[in-house]
Amino acid sequence: MSEAAPVRLEPSWKARVGDYLQRPDMQALSAFLRAEKQAGKRIYPPGPEIFAAFEHTPFDAVRVVILGQDPYHGPGQAHGLCFSVRPGVRVPPSLENIFKEIQRDLGIARPEHGCLTPWADRGVLLLNSVLTVEDGRAGAHQGKGWEGFTDAAIDALNREREGLVFLLWGSYAQRKGQLIDARRHCVLSSVHPSPLSAHRGFIGCGHFSAANRYLESRGQAAIDWSLPPRTALQGALTPA
Secondary structure, X not given: OOOOOOOOOOHHHHHHHOHHHHOHHHHHHHHHHHHHHHOOOOEEOOHHHOOHHHHHOOHHHOOEEEEEOOOOOOOOOOOOOOOOOOOXXXXXXXXXXXXXXXXXXXXXXXXXOOOOHHHHHOOEEEEXXXXXXXXXEOOOOOOOOHHHHHHHHHHHHHXXXXXXXXXXXXHHHHHHHHHOOOOOOEEEEEOOOOXXXXXXXXXXXXXXXXXXXXXXXXXXXXXXXXXXXXXXXXOOOOOO
């Protein structure tokens, strides 16, 4: 990549998808991002956080994968983990519905913030299909090359790991699910947690308890879906 997207790829991921960054389509993506920045456009998340999902959840630490579409496109929101926002940033509606379902499913009270970094550090890969976006323009960087890179990451997990849980919310994530062998992994699908669709199946899906039951059935520890107080997150994030 380039100065527009500084690569901070954790070593276990670099060993599997690092070579992909040298492909012509990724070089074209790098040139696109550089040109956008030179044109004065604001790109989210900040460069050092573009690969944050991989930094926080090394390849062998992944236990659950949540697939998002592209980063939040408002100032100060995106920090490299799908559905997550920085502490102090208003919780977006889709994440509010995720918290509602966790409370309904597991009895865990809604947290006081929307920073999901602790989940990532516990083995939940929070991966967007597209890793950058332009300020105020949802989906602006779709079709620019990121999809192939994140496909490669999912393909590596599918082939080299076994017994992972993939949470596919909405048609976009479910299309990505075509890369996953449901005989070797647990694939849970639902409508998207967006307010437009959440009450047509996301609320009530039980995915969080189902994921934990599957992990425990394979002798693994359940995911702790609770989040610590905001004050406990100091040092957990890369500065903006």
